Amino acid sequence: MEHKASIQPVEGGEVKLRNVTKQFGEDVAQTTVIQDCTFEVERGKFTVVIGPSGCGKTTLINVIAGYETPTSGEVVLDGATVSGPGPDRLVVFQETALFPWMTTLNNVMYGPVVQRDSQAADIEKKAHELIELVGLSEFSHKYPIQLSGGMQRRAELARALINNPRVLLMDEPFRGLDAMTRQLMQEYLLRLFEGSGRTILFVTSEIDEAILLADKLLVLSRAPTHVKATITVDLPRPRNLEMLTSRRYAELKSEALSILYQEAVSAFAAGSNAAADLVEAFEQRQSVQGKTDK
Amino acid sequence: MASPDTTTALESAAEMVSVRYPWRIRVRRWLRSPRPYRAALGIGVFFLAWYLLIDAFKVWRFGELPGLVNSTQEWLSADPIFGVSLFTAEYYRHIWTSFARVFAAFFAAITLGVPIGILMGWRRIFFGLTFPILEILRPIPILAWIPLAILLLPGREIPIIGLTFLAAFFVTILNTLLGVRSIDQVYFRAAQSLGFSQSHILWHVIIPGALPYIFVGFQIGMGACWFSLVAAEILSGSAGLGYKVWETYYYVQFPTMVITMATLGLCGYLSSGLVRIVGNRLMRWRAKLLAGV
Ligand SMILES: Nc1ncnc2c1ncn2[C@@H]1O[C@H](COP(=O)(O)OP(=O)(O)OP(=O)(O)O)[C@@H](O)[C@H]1O
Ligand SMILES: [Mg+2]
Numbered sequence: 001m002e003h004k005a006s007i008q009p010v011e012g013g014e015v016k017l018r019n020v021t022k023q024f025g026e027d028v029a030q031t032t033v034i035q036d037c038t039f040e041v042e043r044g045k046f047t048v049v050i051g052p053s054g055c056g057k058t059t060l061i062n063v064i065a066g067y068e069t070p071t072s073g074e075v076v077l078d079g080a081t082v083s084g085p086g087p088d089r090l091v092v093f094q095e096t097a098l099f100p101w102m103t104t105l106n107n108v109m110y111g112p113v114v115q116r117d118s119q120a121a122d123i124e125k126k127a128h129e130l131i132e133l134v135g136l137s138e139f140s141h142k143y144p145i146q147l148s149g150g151m152q153r154r155a156e157l158a159r160a161l162i163n164n165p166r167v168l169l170m171d172e173p174f175r176g177l178d179a180m181t182r183q184l185m186q187e188y189l190l191r192l193f194e195g196s197g198r199t200i201l202f203v204t205s206e207i208d209e210a211i212l213l214a215d216k217l218l219v220l221s222r223a224p225t226h227v228k229a230t231i232t233v234d235l236p237r238p239r240n241l242e243m244l245t246s247r248r249y250a251e252l253k254s255e256a257l258s259i260l261y262q263e264a265v266s267a268f269a270a271g272s273n274a275a276a277d278l279v280e281a282f283e284q285r286q287s288v289q290g291k292t293d294k
Numbered sequence: 295m296a297s298p299d300t301t302t303a304l305e306s307a308a309e310m311v312s313v314r315y316p317w318r319i320r321v322r323r324w325l326r327s328p329r330p331y332r333a334a335l336g337i338g339v340f341f342l343a344w345y346l347l348i349d350a351f352k353v354w355r356f357g358e359l360p361g362l363v364n365s366t367q368e369w370l371s372a373d374p375i376f377g378v379s380l381f382t383a384e385y386y387r388h389i390w391t392s393f394a395r396v397f398a399a400f401f402a403a404i405t406l407g408v409p410i411g412i413l414m415g416w417r418r419i420f421f422g423l424t425f426p427i428l429e430i431l432r433p434i435p436i437l438a439w440i441p442l443a444i445l446l447l448p449g450r451e452i453p454i455i456g457l458t459f460l461a462a463f464f465v466t467i468l469n470t471l472l473g474v475r476s477i478d479q480v481y482f483r484a485a486q487s488l489g490f491s492q493s494h495i496l497w498h499v500i501i502p503g504a505l506p507y508i509f510v511g512f513q514i515g516m517g518a519c520w521f522s523l524v525a526a527e528i529l530s531g532s533a534g535l536g537y538k539v540w541e542t543y544y545y546v547q548f549p550t551m552v553i554t555m556a557t558l559g560l561c562g563y564l565s566s567g568l569v570r571i572v573g574n575r576l577m578r579w580r581a582k583l584l585a586g587v
Binding site: 065067084085086087089090091093095097099100101102103110111114115143144145159163 | 499
């Protein structure tokens, strides 16, 4: 890729969660969302977290980003305990968080400008490069409302990348995009990641997306959530959508699904409708697979 | 006396979000849409009813009121019977006096109201200190403030401006506060992550984020200004449109009274329109299609 040069290598990016617990509220209204969660995000790796809807994925990202403080336990970034938000851990949010009152260019430029870490002209040049890299050159002077959903996600990616975060936290960034755009964005993110040396922690509730992107897949339990299983995704890189039909892919998927299935069954027993849907989907899939195997 | 025109301001706020084309295309579209003709029909029916009720048939007590023909003649006359028409200096003196008072009061209200509203929305302590007392003072009708204003403020002019200020002041504070509160948490989080300082957050998140509500506040506030201005002028003025309405009633100069009323309506409409135009300029990011950008 001729663009690769414009992404600088970043040092660090190793995130460790040690026995992180997060509770909200007090007394009778208290709920535990994250329970004793321990895992590691290796630097230079694509780590994907998958978990049922509402299990606490966003809360987990918020704790790592420093927006929420853990009730107990700690988040450690390259050896230092995280105590608040900062540009070393940028978040691409579940809902778009581009400032609607700034053009694409200003949205992308603004971080480095407020941090005054280089000359305005250099920042603008860098911003233009990144905007080109995400294919939005024609839209650099448009406002977010004038961009499509997929373009907004790409602009947000550029805004995060220009800050050279040590770790990029992505909270279901492609949720709400149509299937086609979603696939394009996945391929796009793969191209951006592979060979760049970046560290990414990516949250999703979609199994195909998870396996396609991940080096390491962390399967979360239902709330109060913790890591239920860790699956190493050993599909070769560079990845592409064709791998979704490979044999290894099917094995990994079925391994992950059976863990999610157990979670869904116990959640279903506890009265969750979303879980019921998953159980149903899983059973259908089993029967289809059974037929093709014969 | 009900509250000022809240609904119109909210409607125009909704319009702000709509697509924005170059003005020539907009005018052409507007002329092709049924809107101008409906508006013309509505206004036409109003004038026809006026003509029929008063000029033509003198229905019931409407017979006492100035007719459409009479009033229009007086308004357009170079030598008006009661001394006020489009061609007299006195007419413009009243308009100017009222406009000057309204704008002085309005600018005072927004320069004080916006910072207070922002502080209330941004700082919990300040909110806790100010909100309860504000909510007690706010419902006191402007008319009830008149004696206090006369006792407290010197001269004739300052009490009138003070009263006019008050209504817009509360509206501005409240809408600014709502505006700050309406800003999605995610923008604050994004700003924190990107390393914004407090002053960056103020100027690049809070103010632009609250601007849509602030401008709704300005429009309602402008209406409130005219509303309280007239009340204040009727009671303690010596010039201005509100004063003139009352004076012409007192001296039984009914056509002039009607002319002054209509002028008040036009002035209020124009000044609200001005606020809206400024708002649209400042919030071009809310329009899907921008002219020349
Ligand atoms: N600030 C908060 N105060 C109280 N409860 C909260 C708070 N934030 C999240 N929760 C609760 O934590 C649980 C998990 O929420 P979270 O948004 O982290 O889940 P999620 O897995 O990201 O869900 P989704 O799939 O919908 O994105 C929910 O039950 C939610 O009500
Ligand atoms: Mg979430």
